[in-house]
Amino acid sequence: DMNKGLAWVETSNDFSLGEKLFLKRYLTSCCGKGRSSFYFANDARLTKPITGNLAITTEQILSYSSMLDNRSELFHLTGGVHGGAICGNGAFDYFAADIGRHNVLDKLYGQAFLAGVDLSTRAITFSGRVSSEILIKATKMGCPVLIGRSAPTDLALKLADQLGVTVVGFARADRMNIYTHPERIVD
Numbered sequence: 001d002m003n004k005g006l007a008w009v010e011t012s013n014d015f016s017l018g019e020k021l022f023l024k025r026y027l028t029s030c031c032g033k034g035r036s037s038f039y040f041a042n043d044a045r046l047t048k049p050i051t052g053n054l055a056i057t058t059e060q061i062l063s064y065s066s067m068l069d070n071r072s073e074l075f076h077l078t079g080g081v082h083g084g085a086i087c088g089n090g091a092f093d094y095f096a097a098d099i100g101r102h103n104v105l106d107k108l109y110g111q112a113f114l115a116g117v118d119l120s121t122r123a124i125t126f127s128g129r130v131s132s133e134i135l136i137k138a139t140k141m142g143c144p145v146l147i148g149r150s151a152p153t154d155l156a157l158k159l160a161d162q163l164g165v166t167v168v169g170f171a172r173a174d175r176m177n178i179y180t181h182p183e184r185i186v187d
Contacts, residue, residue, distance in 0.1 A: 047136055050164040052120040052144045055186045058176065060090065061147055064125040065171040068149065071095055072127065084108055084126040086119065086143075093117060101128035105137045112141070119143045130167055132156045139163045145184060147171050152179055 001007075064087045072083040074097055084104040085092040094115075096107035104126065112119055123145035124138055130152035136159065138146045145166045152160075152169045157179050160167045166181040178185060 047139045047163060049162070050120070050139060050142065050144045052142075054121055054123070054144045054184055056123055056145055056166075056184055057187055058185060059187075060087075061123075061168055061171055061176055061185070062174065063090065064092075064123065064147055065149055065176075066173075067092060068095075068125045068127060069172075072097065075127065082126075082128045084124060084128075086112055086117070086122050087125055087147075088122040093122065101126070102133060102137070104128070105134060105141070109137070109141050123147055125149075125171070129153065130156050130169060132159055135159050135163075135165060135167070139165055144181075147176075 064085065067087075068083055068085055071085070071092070072081070074081045075083055081097050081099055082101040082104050083095065083097045084101075085095045086108050087093065094108050094111040096104050096111070098104045098107060105124070108124065112122075119142045122143055124141075124143050125147040126134065127149050128134065129150045130146060130148040132153060132155040135146065135152075135156040139159075144164070145168070146160070147168045148170070149172055150169065152167050157167060159165075160180040164181060166184045167179045168185075169177045169179060
């Protein structure tokens with residue numbers, strides 16, 4: 001119907017799950033201008049669980065968090081910029097900073113994608129709050145460990161548990177909280 005801008009499609013396959021999830025949204029934690037945001041059910045449904053066997057030590061986790069803090073000069077000047085890094089073998093492979101925490105992960109993924117890096121052998125360290133959207137981005141990247149300097153949300157932890165992601169929060173100085181899949185953390 002050109003006047004209404006609508007199209008109807010019939011398929012030969014049964015997409016009953018698609019019909020159940022069509023435009024279904026989940027309310028997520030506040031972000032940006034203090035309003036709640038949404039993600040579509042397919043974002044989570046299309047995210048494949050992480051099965052990698054990456055092992056990381058608590059010393060590495062704290063080191064990556066400290067390295068992130070030291071690398072975040074613009075945050076220290078402004079207090080308004082997020083930072084993140086893809087880490088492996090005791091060093092940063094890639095670092096990104098942006099006013100938007102979601103953009104940090106997008107920038108990191110772009111750098112790793114262009115270089116052809118296998119993220120199943122890496123961790124992400126991140127300055128912002130680990131929300132469900134950030135967790136989904138990290139999972140779609142194939143990264144098994146997400147280290148946050150701040151708090152994770154309840155929904156992020158539920159998704160992390162289901163998707164096999166190790167989430168570490170409040171990784172600062174000499175402390176951290178390990179929330180999901182602690183089997184990857186070895187000493």
